[in-house]
Amino acid sequence: MxxxxxxxxxxxxxxxxxxxxxxxxxxxxxGLDGHLWHGVPTLLLTTFDxxxxxxxxxxxxxxxxxxxxxxxxxxxxxxxHPAWYRNLTAHPEVRxxxxxxxxxxxxxxxxxxxxxxxxxxxxxLWPLFDDYRSAAAPREIPLVIIxx
Numbered sequence: 201m202x203x204x205x206x207x208x209x210x211x212x213x214x215x216x217x218x219x220x221x222x223x224x225x226x227x228x229x230x231g232l233d234g235h236l237w238h239g240v241p242t243l244l245l246t247t248f249d250x251x252x253x254x255x256x257x258x259x260x261x262x263x264x265x266x267x268x269x270x271x272x273x274x275x276x277x278x279x280x281h282p283a284w285y286r287n288l289t290a291h292p293e294v295r296x297x298x299x300x301x302x303x304x305x306x307x308x309x310x311x312x313x314x315x316x317x318x319x320x321x322x323x324x325l326w327p328l329f330d331d332y333r334s335a336a337a338p339r340e341i342p343l344v345i346i347x348x
Contacts, residue, residue: 231300231301244297270344294306
């Protein structure tokens with residue numbers, strides 16, 4: 201079995217625009233500028249990109265439950281799963297930045313019972329998630345649980 205060396209310290213950021221600006225401000229200020237985005241908490245998720253062999257960083261709205269971070273692979277209601285989700289299903293080891301804290305974690309797709317518990321909390325945090333779910337149909341938006 202071949203060992204993969206992952207460069208977590210030099211990820212690819214989103215394409216130029218608001219999302220990249222958000223990520224760069226978040227990193228530059230240690231989360232002081234960017235952790236709260238439109239009044240909701242965001243984290244930076246870094247995944248191993250299965251296509252390029254590099255790491256890629258994405259800002260996501262999150263909630264917590266004990267030591268777990270919960271995110272949705274909504275991609276604004278797109279018909280396909282976002283690249284970051286496809287990456288973590290192939291390689292579940294990820295890196296998170298939550299505010300100033302940066303740490304390794306493991307991601308997995310929630311089971312149906314967990315999805316029933318966490319979806320309402322995520323939609324209460326960001327009501328547009330329900331709109332994204334309608335727009336994405338018939339794709340089911342994955343709910344992802346990330347554990348340190």
